[in-house]
Amino acid sequence: MTTVEARGIGKRYRKFVAVDDVSFTLEPGRTTALVGQSGSGKSTIAKLLLQLERPTTGQILVDGEPVARRGAAAARYRRTVQMVFQDPYASLNPFHSVGHHLERPVRLHHRDLTGPQVRERVLHLLERVRLTPAEEVARRRPHELSGGQRQRVAIARALAPEPGILIADEPVSMLDVSIRLGVLNLLATLQREEQLAVLYITHDLATARHFSDDILVMYQGRIVERGPADEVILNPRHEYTKLLAEAAPNPERRIKNLQA
Amino acid sequence: MSARVPVPRTAKLRAGLVIGGFIVLFGLLGPLVVQDPSRVDDIGLTGPGGGHWLGTTQTGQDVLAQLAYATRGSLTVGAVVGVLTLLLSAFFGIVGAYAGGWVDEAFSLFTNVMLVIPGLPLVIVISSYVPDKSLLLVSLVLSLTGWAGSARVLRGYTLSLRNRDYVLASRVAGERRWRILGVEILPNLIPLLASQVVFAVIFAILGEAGLSYLGLGASGSFTWGTMLYYAQNGLALRLGAWWWFIPPGLLLALFGAALSLVNFSIDEVINPKLRDQTRAARRGWRMSRAQLEKAKEATL
Ligand SMILES: Nc1ncnc2c1ncn2[C@@H]1O[C@H](COP(=O)(O)OP(=O)(O)O)[C@@H](O)[C@H]1O
Ligand SMILES: [Mg+2]
Numbered sequence: 001m002t003t004v005e006a007r008g009i010g011k012r013y014r015k016f017v018a019v020d021d022v023s024f025t026l027e028p029g030r031t032t033a034l035v036g037q038s039g040s041g042k043s044t045i046a047k048l049l050l051q052l053e054r055p056t057t058g059q060i061l062v063d064g065e066p067v068a069r070r071g072a073a074a075a076r077y078r079r080t081v082q083m084v085f086q087d088p089y090a091s092l093n094p095f096h097s098v099g100h101h102l103e104r105p106v107r108l109h110h111r112d113l114t115g116p117q118v119r120e121r122v123l124h125l126l127e128r129v130r131l132t133p134a135e136e137v138a139r140r141r142p143h144e145l146s147g148g149q150r151q152r153v154a155i156a157r158a159l160a161p162e163p164g165i166l167i168a169d170e171p172v173s174m175l176d177v178s179i180r181l182g183v184l185n186l187l188a189t190l191q192r193e194e195q196l197a198v199l200y201i202t203h204d205l206a207t208a209r210h211f212s213d214d215i216l217v218m219y220q221g222r223i224v225e226r227g228p229a230d231e232v233i234l235n236p237r238h239e240y241t242k243l244l245a246e247a248a249p250n251p252e253r254r255i256k257n258l259q260a
Numbered sequence: 261m262s263a264r265v266p267v268p269r270t271a272k273l274r275a276g277l278v279i280g281g282f283i284v285l286f287g288l289l290g291p292l293v294v295q296d297p298s299r300v301d302d303i304g305l306t307g308p309g310g311g312h313w314l315g316t317t318q319t320g321q322d323v324l325a326q327l328a329y330a331t332r333g334s335l336t337v338g339a340v341v342g343v344l345t346l347l348l349s350a351f352f353g354i355v356g357a358y359a360g361g362w363v364d365e366a367f368s369l370f371t372n373v374m375l376v377i378p379g380l381p382l383v384i385v386i387s388s389y390v391p392d393k394s395l396l397l398v399s400l401v402l403s404l405t406g407w408a409g410s411a412r413v414l415r416g417y418t419l420s421l422r423n424r425d426y427v428l429a430s431r432v433a434g435e436r437r438w439r440i441l442g443v444e445i446l447p448n449l450i451p452l453l454a455s456q457v458v459f460a461v462i463f464a465i466l467g468e469a470g471l472s473y474l475g476l477g478a479s480g481s482f483t484w485g486t487m488l489y490y491a492q493n494g495l496a497l498r499l500g501a502w503w504w505f506i507p508p509g510l511l512l513a514l515f516g517a518a519l520s521l522v523n524f525s526i527d528e529v530i531n532p533k534l535r536d537q538t539r540a541a542r543r544g545w546r547m548s549r550a551q552l553e554k555a556k557e558a559t560l
Contacts, residue, residue, distance in 0.1 A: 050432050078434040091425040095447040105433040157429065 001028045002063060002080050002164035004049065004197065009058035010221075011044050018044045020221040021058070026165050026197040031188075033208035033229065034201045035244065036218030042201045043086070045218075046167045049199070050083055079109045082163035084187075086170040088150035092142035098153050099138035102126070105160035125156040129186060148179040152186065159190065165197045173203070184211055205244055209233045217241045270528070276521030283515050287335045290328025297325040297482060305494075308503050315503035318494040326487055327507050333483035334465050334512070337399045341464030342457045344403035345410055349456060352407075353414030354449065358422055358441050368415060374408035383467070387476040395478040398471065402464045410456040417452055421445050455526040462519045469512055484508040 004026045011019040019041040026032060034042050047053040049060060051069065060067050068074045085091035092101060102122040106113070113121070126134035129152040142150055151171060158166055168187060172180040188211055191198050202208050208215055208229065215232040217225040217240065225238040236242045301320030308315045314323035356367030386401050387393060421427065422445065430444050465484070471477045472485025473492070491497075491505040 052428055052431060075434060078432070083429075083432055085425045085429060087425060091429050093426040093430075093444055093448070096444075104430065104435060108434045154429075157433070161433070 001195070002197070003027050004081065004165050005061045005064075006045070006049065007059045007061060009045070009048055009055040009060065011041075011048060011053060012056045017221050019048065019055075022218075022221075022223055023058075024216055024223070024226070026199055028164060028197050029195045030214065031191060031198040031200055031212040033212035033215045034199060034218060035203060035205060035208050035215055037203055037244075040218045041221040042218060043169055046083060046169045046199070046201060049165075049167060050081060051077070079161040080163055081165045081167065082158040082161060083167040083169065084151070084154050084158050084171045087174050088147055088154050089142075089174065091154050092150055094142055096141070097138065098126070098131075098140050098142070098145070101153060101157050102138070102160055105157055109161035121160075125160055126153075128159070128190070129153070129156045131156070147175045148183060151175060151183055155183075155187065155190070159194075162194075163196070165199070166191070167199045167201070169201045170203070171200075172207075180207075187211075205233060217244070270525055272521045273525035276518045276525065279514055280518035280522065283331060283511060283518070284335060286328065287331035291332050294325035294328045295322050297321060297329045299325075305499065305501055305504075307501075314507055315501070317490065317501075317504055318496075323503055323507060326482055327511070329482035330484050330487045330508055331511060333395060333478075333481050334468065334485070334515075336395060337402070337468045337483065338461040338465045340396065340399035341403045341406065342461040344400070345407045345460035345464075346453065346457050348403065348407035349410035349414055350453065353411035354418045354441070354446070356411075357415040357418035358445065360422075364415075368412075371408050371411045371415070374405075375412065377405065380405075380467070380470075383471060384474070384476055387471060391479075393478050395481045395483070398468055398478045399464065402467050403460075406460055406463055406467075410460060413456060414449065414452065417449065418445065421448060451526050451529045455523050458519050458523045458526065462516050462523075465512070466516060484512045488512075 005024070007023050008021050009019060009023070010017065010021055022041075022045060024032065034045065036042050044053065048055050051060075051067070051074075054069075062077060062080065067077050092098075099122055102125050103118055106118050106121050106125075110118075110121075122138060123134040126132070126137050131137045131149060131152050137145075137149075137153075142153075145153065151174075155171075166187075171187065172183050175183060184207060187198070187200075190196065198212075200208065200212050209232075212229050215225075215227065215229050216223050217232065217238065219238075219240045225232060225236065225241045232241065233245060236245050299321060301316065303316060303320045305318045306312065306316050306320075312322050312324065314327065316322055317326070352367045352371050356364045356371075382405055383401050387398070390397065427440060427444055430440050435444070468477060468483055469485030469488065472483055473489050475489060477483065477485055477489070485508075487508040488505055491501070491508075494501075494504070496502075496504040
């Protein structure tokens with residue numbers, strides 16, 4: 001069980017401040033939604049947490065300790081925090097099979113496993129994300145899969161190192177509306193089974209409310225509002241959150257408005 | 261490797277491979293069966309027929325024998341330059357772009373310097389300073405002046421690949437830096453590398469032919485270029501000895517065309533839009549013709 005804390009992290013690209021003084025904690029078993037419009041700095045936060053970018057200010061702490069950038073501790077951190085990328089058409093290597101995408105993280109994080117054991121784990125991962133028959137899917141290449149199937153592969157890949165923390169960066173925004181809920185439900189099930197700490201990045205308030213415990217609202221690189229999901233949605237305080245809540249499709253209110 | 265680069269088996273590719281294959285086979289096997297290309301005979305300049313299928317040169321040397329050795333010579337130049345260009349451009353283009361930082365700065369500065377050095381004049385200068393040149397030296401000079409363009413192209417594409425999500429994903433998975441380059445990035449560069457090498461081979465063979473034709477090529481070896489040079493010196497054109505200059509010229513043109521055909525097919529792998537373009541264009545025309553008909557009917 002691992003807890004990751006961002007303490008006052010910020011990221012500047014030359015003069016442009018993409019993320020400014022952001023703090024939050026990701027705890028096992030809880031889903032935190034990070035909501036904000038495009039360009040507000042959500043993906044930058046994900047990259048900072050994954051150490052793909054170095055924060056210009058602030059710190060990331062794992063169980064209270066600052067994260068290491070090198071050595072064994074850094075490798076352990078790699079295993080702890082995993083990510084599902086936004087675009088499943090870009091996050092899988094067109095040259096490699098589905099099996100390759102899962103085999104590598106399994107091998108990297110479980111070095112003592114034999115070939116057949118790795119194979120078995122790969123197939124098990126595919127079954128867990130409901131991609132069956134697993135043997136056949138493992139042989140395929142990304143271009144032979146639909147967007148939803150690709151995103152399931154990406155989820156399986158993120159689960160391969162058995163992480164404690166999962167970042168999902170707009171995991172369904174590139175998918176067909178009809179299959180979005182399926183993928184989100186799968187993520188929620190896996191989160192419950194593994195007691196994962198999930199950072200669910202989205203610009204959709206409705207799914208943020210439905211799938212998460214807490215909501216962070218981001219606007220121009222800053223967190224402008226935070227709290228329990230229902231609280232933030234039902235009693236938005238900040239102007240920007242109110243605007244978002246107004247804009248979100250809300251069937252009940254629309255029907256009420258029509259009747260009135 | 262668990263996957264392959266998809267190669268569309270088009271007519272272009274097939275034609276290119278067949279023509280190129282025949283010429284390569286001729287270059288490999290021809291010299292084994294023909295007579296000594298330098299053997300002088302007192303029959304002088306004679307047309308095809310008798311013991312000489314492609315006739316003889318002014319000094320009675322067998323043209324077919326010369327052609328076989330010349331094919332081998334030109335292909336050797338192409339192969340050496342192709343391999344050296346691949347190594348140099350991959351090292352300075354791909355490794356530089358992937359490493360980033362000052363390595364990239366230094367490599368790309370060096371590449372740009374090599375790029376602005378005018379190739380052919382330099383080759384001519386070097387060639388005229390070294391009087392006794394081997395075929396290998398000529399190939400070396402051609403590779404040194406030719407790799408920079410490829411390196412630039414490869415650098416640009418590598419820069420775009422290294423920030424793709426699947427590369428970030430393998431970093432997140434904990435993959436080592438150099439393994440990412442070798443296993444995740446390099447396979448996606450194969451079509452581009454192939455097309456750069458094919459281009460380098462064409463450039464080398466034509467460049468060598470040009471140098472030899474100017475009398476600046478390798479001394480004492482046969483290539484298509486040297487054959488043309490001697491044919492020109494021997495006044496083959498004025499004497500109407502077509503069998504002397506047409507065969508090397510034709511093979512040169514055919515091999516260049518074959519490699520270009522292969523290159524077109526590789527380009528289509530890199531950029532599938534290219535493949536559909538002609539078809540899409542045709543469809544577009546048909547549509548506008550139909551509209552034209554309709555418009556005509558409407559006005560009648
Ligand atoms: N590598 C970078 N260099 C410069 N600016 C960047 C870079 N990455 C992101 N940005 C900028 O930071 C801002 C936030 O981007 P991002 O975190 O991707 O937003 P979001 O994911 O919320 O849409 C954007 O304005 C973007 O242009
Ligand atoms: Mg984003």
